[in-house]
Amino acid sequence: xxxxxxxxxxxxxxxxxxxxLRCSPISGHKSVSWYQQVLGQGPQFIFQYxxxxxxxxxxxxxxxSARQFPNYSSELNVNALLLGDSALYLCASSLGQGQGNxxxxxxxxTRLTVV
Amino acid sequence: KNQVEQxxxxxxxLEGKNCTLQCNYTVSPFSNLRWYKQDTGRGxxxxxxxxxxxxxKSNGRYTATLDADTKQSSLHITASQLSDSASYICxxxxxxxxxxxxxxxxxxxxxxx
Numbered sequence: 001x002x003x004x005x006x007x008x009x010x011x012x013x014x015x016x017x018x019x020x021l022r023c024s025p026i027s028g029h030k031s032v033s034w035y036q037q038v039l040g041q042g043p044q045f046i047f048q049y050x051x052x053x054x055x056x057x058x059x060x061x062x063x064x065s066a067r068q069f070p071n072y073s074s075e076l077n078v079n080a081l082l083l084g085d086s087a088l089y090l091c092a093s094s095l096g097q098g099q100g101n102x103x104x105x106x107x108x109x110t111r112l113t114v115v
Numbered sequence: 116k117n118q119v120e121q122x123x124x125x126x127x128x129l130e131g132k133n134c135t136l137q138c139n140y141t142v143s144p145f146s147n148l149r150w151y152k153q154d155t156g157r158g159x160x161x162x163x164x165x166x167x168x169x170x171x172k173s174n175g176r177y178t179a180t181l182d183a184d185t186k187q188s189s190l191h192i193t194a195s196q197l198s199d200s201a202s203y204i205c206x207x208x209x210x211x212x213x214x215x216x217x218x219x220x221x222x223x224x225x226x227x228x
Contacts, residue, residue, distance in 0.1 A: 004158070033216075035218075040220070041220050041221075042119075042204055042206075042218035042219050042220045042221055043159070043204075043218050044218070045215065045216065056215065088156065090158050090159070092158075103161065103164065104161070104216065105161075106151075106158030106159045106160070107158050108156075108157045108158045109156070109157065109158050111156060
């Protein structure tokens with residue numbers, strides 16, 4: 001059974017551009033969460049989706065948006081990229097609605113570099 | 116404010132030696148505490164999950180302890196191996212409507228031959 005898959009694995013973008021990151025959860029998992037991890041720090045929560053609805057949002061600007069599709073895969077979109085958006089973007093899937101009351105499985109992340 | 120603090124920030128040990136990583140948290144109400152191992156540039160992988168009633172939990176050479184009264188946890192690694200070189204992240208879940216995960220900044224462990 002495949003784990004959480006994210007694409008692409010690496011990405012280089014220019015300031016001002018937009019980017020779309022993709023995540024496919026473990027089969028049967030209905031919850032997807034997105035995290036941003038800057039080098040040397042722990043992951044910071046961006047969004048959580050459960051059953052195609054947004055269930056939580058972290059302290060990120062409106063340039064960040066996401067959605068979840070009927071097959072429970074998810075996209076994270078970032079507009080007007082800034083140098084500070086350079087980070088490892090992690091996707092986690094879980095069975096339950098809450099991030100913390102069920103096991104969370106992480107993908108290997110998308111490394112975004114903004115130049 | 117819900118926070119998770121880890122110490123030390125980084126640690127270097129020789130292969131075969133033991134080490135202990137610390138985690139203090141102020142998350143309330145508490146749901147569970149997790150330790151993750153994260154290799155450089157990869158996603159975190161779960162090592163243990165402990166609820167309020169659990170004091171200790173082992174996963175191979177990894178043993179986690181939890182003192183819910185003092186809000187402290189530790190991760191003990193026995194007979195370290197080169198493959199243990201990674202960041203170890205303490206994560207606490209708040210038992211609120213979102214069951215949000217609150218991450219520490221991690222301890223970066225380097226095991227040398």
